[in-house]
Amino acid sequence: MSTKPQAEVADVAELIAEYDEERPSRSLSGRWELGIWVAGLLVALLVLKQVFWPFAKGGQYYLVMFLAVTLPLVFLCYRPRKGGSDDPGPLDWTLAVLAFAVGAYPLFGGFDAFLDRQGQLTDLDVVAGTILLLLVLEACRRTTGWVLPIVCVGFIAFAYYGGYLPPSWAISHAGVDFAQIINGFYNGPTGFYGTPLDVAATYIVLFTIYGAVLNASGAGTFFVDISFSAFRKSRTAPGRTAATAGFLLGTVSGSGTATTVSLGAVTWPMLKKAGYPKESAGGLLAASGIGAILSPPTLGAAAFIIAEYLETSYLQVLIWAILPTLLYYLGIALAVEIDARRFGAQPVDIDAPSPWVLLKRGGYHFLSLGVIVVFLALDIPVYSAVVYASGVAALFALIAHKGDVRTWGRTILDSLSTGVRGALPVVAVCAAAGVITSTITKTGLGQELASALVDVAGLISSNPSVVLFVTVVLAAVAVSVLGLAVPVTASFIISWVVIGPALVELGVAREETAMFIFYYAVLSEVTPPTALAAVAAAAITGGDVMKTMWRTWKYTLPAFLVPLAFVLTEDGAALLLRSSFVDVLWVFAASALGVAALAVVTGGWLVHRAQWPERLLCVPAAISLLYLQPVTIAVGIGFLVAAVAVHLLLPKMRKEHHA
Secondary structure (H helix, E strand, C coil): CECCCCCCCCCHHHHHHHHCCCCCCCCCCHHHHHHHHHHHHHHHHHHHHHHHCCCCCCHHHHHHHHHHHHHHHHHHHCCCCCCCCCCCCHHHHHHHHHHHHHHHHHHHCCHHHHHHCCCCCCHHHHHHHHHHHHHHHHHHHHHHCCHHHHHHHHHHHHHHHHHHCCCCCCCCCCCCCHHHHHHHHHCCCCCCCCHHHHHHHHHHHHHHHHHHHHHHCCHHHHHHHHHHHHHCCCCCHHHHHHHHHHHHHHHHHCCHHHHHHHHHHHHHHHHHHHCCCHHHHHHHHHHHHHHHCCCCCCCCHHHHHHHHHCCCCHHHHHHHCHHHHHHHHHHHHHHHHHHHHHCCCCCCCCCCCCHHHHHHHHCCHHHHHHHHHHHHHCCCCHHHHHHHHHHHHHHHHHHHCCCCHHHHHHHHHHHHHHHHHHHHHHHHHHHHHHHHHHHHHHHCHHHHHHHHHHHHHHHHCCCHHHHHHHHHHHHHHHHHHHHHHCCHHHHHHHHHHHCHHHHHHCCCCHHHHHHHHHHHHHHHHHCCCCCHHHHHHHHHHCCEHHHHHHHHHHHHHHHHHHHHHHHHCHHHHHHHCCCCHHHHHHHHHHHHHHHHHHHHHHHCECCCECCHHHHHHHHHHHHHHHCCCHHHHHHHHHHHHHHHHHHHHHHHHHHHHHC
16 A cells, blocks of 8 residues: 655645544634634633632532633534535534533533532433534534544443342443433533543643744744754754654644654755655654653643642652653664664755854744743742743744734634634543543453453463553553554543552552553554554655554564563652662663664664674564663563674674675
């Protein structure tokens, strides 16, 4: 299977819409666009109001209001089916009005009175809650496809019909009355208004606004230009530029696939000129795009949910991500160096000013990112930090508009509205995720499935280390497979409540468990056979889709194995900077050697082209080095030394033999 070359495609947004995990939104005509623009702006003002002047009735009051005003926008901004009309029709307006009515229903008759009816909803409450459930599922279908709504329906069916399962089944339960199911969704702490929606309404929407403002200031163009300029003319410069630009663009985009497309549009011509094969260039673009949402200071949306679930700060999550990010980009950097030699890449003349000139002109674009980090370090709440960072970016956007206050003002208002629209798919997913978390809480399914996972591992061996290893491998596969079908945020939430307890039961700390699940949820975007980021990259380069997926997998292989190191041994905590300085040093050094060994395996290069003997020796070397115990690390180093020795001695032995 292959795609037509589309390197010349001008409309990057079109490609992002086609290949992103979220469905493309409508391109509305004049009056409709103006109406949605105003609505988005009002929602942005509501969010900012909550940041600075929170509602006296509490956070759940705000969440009810937030869902009531954002859910209708989904029906107006997203088509009911592919190829439908771009302007909302009668059905869309009906659903939008209905969504506002049932969403705001808890506020109509008195919010406190509604909360007092928890567990004893009236018939009208149940009807309103049922309609809201159907609308949330439809909104989720419109924005991300059929899979997540079907999963939600499966969980609802399990809650209702669980009493009919044989009592001998571990997952059987007494069954939950339909009114109680709706009560859990509509008036419970883990339903529609649970942690996922709280994160979307408090953090994610603010970060999408920040990304829109940052982009309006010209930061995206600057980040690409500085990446081009930094490496100048060398055979490895094109690959390094793609990786660096992907990392920087991720702060603006927040989406792996969107970053891949934006990156590919500007760097593919350079990679092509340097001699990169289409599939290898596509693999590099996809790996660089996904790396952006694994990397501080702006991680993917699930990172905010980690902070909420673990009741820690977002800054702490950023700190945990530092060393895994360095290992991820070490793997890409080594692959770039190897590929430049294997393909005989040629230096490319890049017409760009020196980095110092660019920094003088646009270095201020880094300041807003610095504001986020500094404010978090000062223990200022993340939602306040990102608002102030957006303000800094907005002020610098005035420079990009050369002091034209009127144009600048309209651009900032556009960014506020665009940011809200960009968050709509996440809002729909987070509200739908409440269906799953509520069901699991009411039925106890999560604990039963976690125990079943451990029991399966126990059938293989009674040794605790083996049980943990098998459970971790099964968990990694399960999260990756789940991520093929549902968005990253939903994949993390489901995996956390189902798979997380299994790892915690085996003694893995909650912090390592959360980061393990987070990484595999994100990496599902580059996992064959769906790998949306790789498909998008293939569309740009014109490469074979499946080959591009496997090249992407090659670039990201270290990232797939490094999270295993978090959870297999207690020393893995050092990779999240949760140990002493000395432990962090030796654990990071061992992991870096493991990543280097993996690069030799996948890239086929050491000092010169590596043959199968040394590549095979590097397999146990990498695995042993990433099992962070002194004995296994020593074994891994031994295999790596043997591989280097064979690599250096084999050519000499062959020459002597021929002589």
